[in-house]
Amino acid sequence: MKTAIILASSREHGNTQQLANLYMEHQPCDLFNLTDYSISVFDYQHRNQHDDFLGLINTLVEYDHLVFATPVYWYSMSAQLKIFIDRLSDLLTIEKKLGRTLKGKSCSILATGADNEVPECFVAAFKLTANYFGIKFTSTFYCSCEDDFIVQEHVNNLTTYLAMECSNGARQTQKIIE
Ligand SMILES: Cc1cc2nc3c(=O)[nH]c(=O)nc-3n(C[C@H](O)[C@H](O)[C@H](O)COP(=O)(O)O)c2cc1C
Numbered sequence: 001m002k003t004a005i006i007l008a009s010s011r012e013h014g015n016t017q018q019l020a021n022l023y024m025e026h027q028p029c030d031l032f033n034l035t036d037y038s039i040s041v042f043d044y045q046h047r048n049q050h051d052d053f054l055g056l057i058n059t060l061v062e063y064d065h066l067v068f069a070t071p072v073y074w075y076s077m078s079a080q081l082k083i084f085i086d087r088l089s090d091l092l093t094i095e096k097k098l099g100r101t102l103k104g105k106s107c108s109i110l111a112t113g114a115d116n117e118v119p120e121c122f123v124a125a126f127k128l129t130a131n132y133f134g135i136k137f138t139s140t141f142y143c144s145c146e147d148d149f150i151v152q153e154h155v156n157n158l159t160t161y162l163a164m165e166c167s168n169g170a171r172q173t174q175k176i177i178e
Contacts, residue, residue, distance in 0.1 A: 003029035004063040005110070008070045008081035015112040015149035019158075020069045022151060023110055023141075026162055029067070032056065034080045042086040046094050053087045054095065061101045065108070066135070072113030072122055085129060103134035108165070111142045112149065118142040139165055 005023065009016040012035065020031060037052035060066060070077045077085070091099025107130050111118055123140050130137040141161045143154045 001065055002063040003027060003065040003067060004060055005029055005031045005067040005069050006034065006060070006081070006084065007031055008034045008068070008078045008084065010071075010073075010078060010080070014071070015143070015145045016069050016071045016110070018149040018151070019110055019112055019141075019143055019154070020067075022155060022158060023067070023069075023162075026159055030063075032060070034084055039083055039087060041083050042089055046090065049090070049094060053084070053090065054098075057088075057091070057095075057098065061098065061105075063105070065106045065138075067108050067110055068126060069110040072111055072115070072118060075119045075121055077122065077125065085125075088129070088133065091133075099133070104136075106136040106138050108138045109140040109142075111140065112145050113142065114145065116144050138168075 005020050007017060007020050011017070017033075023029070024031060037056055039053045039056070040048045040051050068077070068081060070081045073079070076082070088099075088102075091102065107126070109123065109126055111122070118140060126140075127137045139161070141158065143149065143157075
């Protein structure tokens with residue numbers, strides 16, 4: 001199962017990027033950092049259809065599982081990720097055929113935040129959006145970071161989480177398939 005992480009943080013090498021890096025050490029996947037792409041806000045007239053969004057989504061549809069990696073910013077996803085998610089609306093209008101290819105994929109969340117628990121409203125936006133596109137939402141892995149991301153505090157939970165994700169049948173790692 002091919003997995004892609006879509007990283008969307010305002011801080012280079014910040015907590016979320018470090019979590020994504022740790023995830024990649026335990027799960028074969030490719031990372032796409034939204035910072036590397038020029039994607040503008042949704043436009044009803046689609047005047048931005050030549051920015052990087054369609055190129056990126058054409059690449060991402062080659063993957064079976066999409067991992068959205070974002071910090072919690074004001075109880076919500078990062079602005080970068082919200083812009084990306086808003087642009088999925090292009091797949092309901094000018095790129096319907098491409099949009100239909102999302103159906104049957106799965107997705108999950110990797111998130112970091114300062115609070116002890118991830119807000120329900122934060123997760124709900126992903127679940128409802130995935131459902132709208134026919135994407136199966138599998139799970140959330142949240143790391144509470146008082147300050148910096150400390151690998152030792154999260155690595156055991158992450159490996160347990162990944163093992164559960166795979167044994168639930170929600171996903172299979174390439175290692176299992178090989
Ligand atoms: C603009 C902003 C808003 C934030 N809002 C929240 C919040 O609502 N809940 C929370 O738990 N942490 C919040 N935090 C803390 C970050 O989620 C936390 O520090 C996170 O690990 C930062 O990840 P990053 O290094 O990838 O940016 C906020 C931080 C910033 C900069």
